[in-house]
Amino acid sequence: xVNEYDRREILEHMLWAGSGLLLAGNNIFLYGCDHxxxxxxxxxxxKNGGYxxxxxxxxxxxxxxxxxxxxxxxxxxxxxxxxxxxxxxxLGTSNPPQSPTAWASIATGNNPGYHGVxxxxxxxxxxxMPNLAIINRNPNNLLGSRDSMFLPVMQGxxxxxxxxxxxxxxxxxxxxxxxxxxxxxxxxxxxxxxxDLRGGLGTYSFYTTAQISADAKGAEKVxxxxxxxxxxxxxxxxPKVSSKDNAKTDIDIxxxxxxxxxxxxxxxxxxxxxxxxxSDWFEVKFKVGMFKTVSGIVKFFLKSVSPEFELYMxxxxxxxxxxxxILSNPDDYIKExxxxxxxxxxxxxxxxxxxxxxxxxxxxxFISMCxxxxxxxxxMLWHELNKFKEGLFSFGFFSTDRIQxxxxxxxxPLHPQYNETYARKYGHVIDDYYRWMDRILGEVxxxxxxxxxxxxxxxxGFSTFRRTVHLNSWLAENGFMKLHRQVDxxxxxxxxxxxxxxxxxxxxxxxxxGSIYLNMKGREKHGIVAPGAHSISVLKDISxxxxxxxxxxxxxxxxxxxxxxxxIYSGGQIDKSPDIVVGFNEGYRASWQTALGxxxxxxxEDNAAKxxxxxxxxxxxxxxxxxxxxxxxxxxxSLIDIAPTVLSCFGMFSPNMEGKSLL
Numbered sequence: 001x002v003n004e005y006d007r008r009e010i011l012e013h014m015l016w017a018g019s020g021l022l023l024a025g026n027n028i029f030l031y032g033c034d035h036x037x038x039x040x041x042x043x044x045x046x047k048n049g050g051y052x053x054x055x056x057x058x059x060x061x062x063x064x065x066x067x068x069x070x071x072x073x074x075x076x077x078x079x080x081x082x083x084x085x086x087x088x089x090x091l092g093t094s095n096p097p098q099s100p101t102a103w104a105s106i107a108t109g110n111n112p113g114y115h116g117v118x119x120x121x122x123x124x125x126x127x128x129m130p131n132l133a134i135i136n137r138n139p140n141n142l143l144g145s146r147d148s149m150f151l152p153v154m155q156g157x158x159x160x161x162x163x164x165x166x167x168x169x170x171x172x173x174x175x176x177x178x179x180x181x182x183x184x185x186x187x188x189x190x191x192x193x194x195x196d197l198r199g200g201l202g203t204y205s206f207y208t209t210a211q212i213s214a215d216a217k218g219a220e221k222v223x224x225x226x227x228x229x230x231x232x233x234x235x236x237x238x239p240k241v242s243s244k245d246n247a248k249t250d251i252d253i254x255x256x257x258x259x260x261x262x263x264x265x266x267x268x269x270x271x272x273x274x275x276x277x278x279s280d281w282f283e284v285k286f287k288v289g290m291f292k293t294v295s296g297i298v299k300f301f302l303k304s305v306s307p308e309f310e311l312y313m314x315x316x317x318x319x320x321x322x323x324x325x326i327l328s329n330p331d332d333y334i335k336e337x338x339x340x341x342x343x344x345x346x347x348x349x350x351x352x353x354x355x356x357x358x359x360x361x362x363x364x365x366f367i368s369m370c371x372x373x374x375x376x377x378x379x380m381l382w383h384e385l386n387k388f389k390e391g392l393f394s395f396g397f398f399s400t401d402r403i404q405x406x407x408x409x410x411x412x413p414l415h416p417q418y419n420e421t422y423a424r425k426y427g428h429v430i431d432d433y434y435r436w437m438d439r440i441l442g443e444v445x446x447x448x449x450x451x452x453x454x455x456x457x458x459x460x461g462f463s464t465f466r467r468t469v470h471l472n473s474w475l476a477e478n479g480f481m482k483l484h485r486q487v488d489x490x491x492x493x494x495x496x497x498x499x500x501x502x503x504x505x506x507x508x509x510x511x512x513x514g515s516i517y518l519n520m521k522g523r524e525k526h527g528i529v530a531p532g533a534h535s536i537s538v539l540k541d542i543s544x545x546x547x548x549x550x551x552x553x554x555x556x557x558x559x560x561x562x563x564x565x566x567x568i569y570s571g572g573q574i575d576k577s578p579d580i581v582v583g584f585n586e587g588y589r590a591s592w593q594t595a596l597g598x599x600x601x602x603x604x605e606d607n608a609a610k611x612x613x614x615x616x617x618x619x620x621x622x623x624x625x626x627x628x629x630x631x632x633x634x635x636x637x638s639l640i641d642i643a644p645t646v647l648s649c650f651g652m653f654s655p656n657m658e659g660k661s662l663l
Contacts (some may be wrong), residue, residue: 051649052451055385056394056642057444058106059437060099061401061615063461064090064625070434078442079627086630087662090623092638093460095568096514096581097619099192099401100134100153102459102639103176107158109643109657113569116155117177118577119512121595126525128498130511130596132201134177134193134348149325150180153193155573159643160186160392162654169391171384174377174398179348181329189328189337191396194348197286197296197324198239198246202315202347206360207234207253210308218358227309230255236266238286238316239294247286259305273300273311276365278372281343283319295319297343301365312360318346341383344376351402357610363426366406370399374433378440385444392646397440400433404462408613412464416606441627448629453649455642458624465614467551468591468607469558470494471510471582472599478545480508480538487601494598501597504528507538508579511597513590513616515578516542535579539564542580551588551604558588558604560618570658583618590616632662 070076071083079088094102094112096119104117112118122133136151154177164170164185172178176192196202204221212222225234232253237246254263261274266284273279279300285293296316303310318324320338327346328334338344350373355361361369374397381395409417410427441456448454473494475481482505487494495501498509503519503526510516518535521527529535543562551558561583569577582590589607593600615622626637640659647654648661 050651051453052390053388053453054392054646054649055388055444055448055452055454056392056646057441057454057456058103058394058396059400059456059458060396060398061404061460061462062434062437062458062625063404064623065461066430066434067625070431070438075431075435076438078438078445082441082445082629083627086628087632088625088627089635089637090461091457091626092636093615093619093622093624094639095563095583095619097460097615097617097622098513099459100177102624103192103396104154106457106459106639106642107154107160107175107178108156109159109640109654109659110156110571111569111640111658113565113571113574113577114156114658115571116573116576117153119515121512122515122576123511123517125523128501128503128509128524128597130497133512135179135195135199135201137199146324147326152180152182153177157654157656159646160188160394162647162652163392163650166650166652168650170394171388171392172394173380173384174396175394176348176396180326183329186329187333189334190348191398192348194318194327194346195325196347197294197316197318201349202352204315204352204355204360205236205313206355207232207311207313208309210310218354218360221358221360225253225309227255232309236284236298236313236316238284238296239288241288247288249284249286253311255305255309262302262305262311264300271300273302275302275305277301278365278368283343284316294324295322296324301361301369303360303362303365312355312365314345314352315347317350320344320346337380337383341376341379344380345373349398349402351399353402353406353611356406367403367429370403370433374399374436381440382443385447392650397437400437400458403433404430404613405611406613408462408464409610412466412612415464415466415612416608417610417612445629452629454629455626455645456628457626457639457642459639460615460619460624461622462613462615463586463617463622465589465607465612466587467553467558467589468605469549469584469588469594470591470598470600470603470605471514471516471594472498472597473601473603474546474549475508475510475516475542476599477603478542480542481506481599483599487599489601492593492600493596494593494600496593496596496598498597500599508542509597510590510594512578513595514582514584516580516582518579520579539579546580546582549603553604553606554587556585558585559583560585560621583620584616586617586621588617589614628662630663634662637662 071080094105100117104115108115121130124131136153138148138151141148160170160172170186172188174191179190179193181188181190206222207225225232235248235250241247251266264271271279271282281297283297285295287293297319299314301312320334351370356366407429409415410423476483482502483500484502506519508518518529519527521530547559547562549559563581565577641662644657644659645662648663
C-alpha cells in the first residue's frame with residue numbers, strides 16, 4: 001500500500017515534475033525503471049540516392065484544418081507556394097495520438113509495438129502505480145555514474161541511426177524521447193523527456209508575501225517570504241540530497257526604487273529583474289556532496305512588488321554549459337551550442353502550462369515565455385542550418401503545441417471556458433504561431449535547391465477538450481473495478497493512485513491518457529483475470545459497453561473507437577502495451593484523475609481548466625500534416641512513412657520499417 005507521503009510525492013511530481021532522483025555524497029542515485037536491452041543491429045540496403053541533403057522540420061501540433069483556413073486567407077503564403085510545387089496533405093498520426101508516441105513512430109517508421117512508447121505514463125506492474133514513461137532511469141547505476149544515469153526510452157533504430165551508420169552526416173535537434181541519447185555517429189540534442197535539475201518534468205517556484213491557502217492549486221510550489229525594508233532573504237530548492245531534503249542555495253533580493261524591479265544575488269552573481277519582464281538567465285549551483293556541486297539556470301518573472309511581492313521562477317534547467325546529465329551526443333555538443341548561442345531552455349517541456357493554469361503566470365507572461373523559447377530555438381535552427389552542407393538535418397518546434405493547449409477555448413464558442421471578451425483579446429495567438437512557422441519555412445526554403453529534399457510535418461493535429469472522462473469511475477460503475485468504499489464527492493482526485501481499489505475483485509483499471517489494463521493473473525500482483533478465453537471475454541465486454549458511453553449533456557457518445565492492443569500493435573515491445581486504447585470522440589479526453597488512477601464520483605464532467613484544447617482523441621480526428629518539396633507516390637501518408645522516405649532520399653532501404661517511402 002502506498003503511504004500518504006508517497007502519494008503526495010507522486011501527485012506533486014508525476015505529471016508536472018517527476019522528481020525521482022537522490023543526490024547523496026558525491027554520487028547521483030536514481031529510483032528505478034525497467035531496463036531494456038539494446039536490440040541487435042538491423043539490416044539496411046544502400047543504393048545511389050538522388051539527394052545530397054535532407055531536411056525534416058517538425059512543427060508540433062499544427063492542424064491541417066487551420067493550415068488550410070489560413071492558406072485560404074493568404075496568411076500562410078509559404079505553405080501555399082510549396083504545396084503547389086510539392087505535396088501537402090493530412091498525415092495519419094499514431095494511436096494514441098500523444099506526442100511521445102507519435103515522435104517515436106516518426107523516428108522509427110514503426111508502430112508503438114516496435115519502439116515501446118505507448119503513453120506519457122505507464123504502470124509499475126508490481127504495484128499498479130503510475131510511472132513516467134518518457135524518462136527511463138537506470139536502476140543499475142549504483143555508483144552514480146553520469147554516463148549511465150538514464151537509459152533510452154525509445155527502443156529500436158531511428159532513421160538517423162541508419163543514416164549515420166552509413167557515413168551520412170546527421171544532426172538531430174530537440175527530437176522527443178531521445179533522452180538519454182545513444183552513442184553513435186549522429187549529432188543529437190534531446191528534446192521532450194529531458195528533465196529539470198531535480199530529475200523531473202519541471203517544477204516552478206513562486207515566492208510571495210501573500211497568504212496562500214494550503215489547498216490552493218500549486219500551493220506546494222509556493223515559498224512564503226517576508227520583506228525587511230527593501231530586502232528579502234530566501235532560497236532556491238535544488239536536487240534532493242535525501243528522501244525528503246533538497247539541496248538549497250540562498251538568494252538575496254533587493255527591491256529597487258519606485259517598485260520598478262528587483263536585484264537577485266546568489267554566489268556572487270547578480271541579475272536585475274524588471275517588473276513584468278523576463279530576466280536574463282541566472283546560474284545557480286547546489287552543493288550535493290562534500291566535494292561535488294551541480295549547476296542549473298533559471299529565469300525570473302516579477303509579477304508584483306507591492307502591495308504583495310510575487311516572483312515566479314522557472315523550473316531549474318540543466319545548465320547547457322555545465323550539464324549535470326548527458327543531453328546530447330556527443331556529450332560536448334550541447335556545450336558547443338551554449339558557448340556559441342548562450343544559455344537556453346533545456347527542459348524537454350519548457351513552456352510552463354501548469355504555472356498558467358495555477359495562476360502564477362498570466363496569459364501575457366505565458367505568451368512571452370513561449371515567444372522567448374521559440375526565438376531561442378529559431379536561433380539554434382539558423383545557427384546549425386547555416387553550417388549544413390550535406391547529409392541529414394532534423395529540427396522540431398514545440399511551443400505550437402503548448403499554445404494550442406492553453407488557448408483553444410478562444411476558437412470554440414461551445415467550450416465551457418469560452419468567453420467572448422477573452423476570445424477577442426487572445427483569439428489571434430494560435431494563428432500567430434502558425435504564421436510564425438510559415439515564415440520560418442519560407443526562410444528555410446530560400447536555401448533549398450534541387451539536391452535538397454525537405455519534409456515539414458506535425459505529429460498530430462488538434463481538437464477541442466470540452467468534457468473530461470473518468471475512466472476508472474466508469475469501470476467501477478460497470479462492475480469491472482471494485483472500490484473499498486464510495487468516493488467522496490469532495491475528493492476531486494477521486495482517491496488517486498488507486499487509493500480505494502479492491503484489487504482482488506477488480507478486473508481492469510485505467511491510467512495514463514486512455515490506456516486500460518486487465519488485472520491479469522500471473523502478470524499483475526493481485527491479478528484475477530485468467531489469460532486466454534477469460535481475458536478475451538473481459539476485453540470484449542469492456543469494449544462493447546465503453547463504445548456506448550453516452551454523454552447526456554450533448555446527447556452523444558463520448559467514445560468513437562475502442563482498440564484492443566493486438567489489433568493495432570505488433571513488435572517486440574507489445575507486451576508493455578495497454579490491453580485497450582480508448583479513442584475518444586471530438587470534445588472528450590481522459591481526465592487528469594484517470595491518468596493517476598483516480599475515480600471521482602462522476603463519470604463525465606465539464607473541463608474547467610485553462611488547458612482547453614487537446615489531441616488525445618481517436619486518431620482519425622486529429623491527423624497531422626505533411627508538406628514536401630517533391631511529389632509523392634500516394635495521397636494518404638502516415639507519420640510512419642517519414643523515416644523510410646528519409647532513407648530513400650539517400651538511396652537507402654530498411655526492411656525493418658512498417659512505413660513505406662513516399663518517393
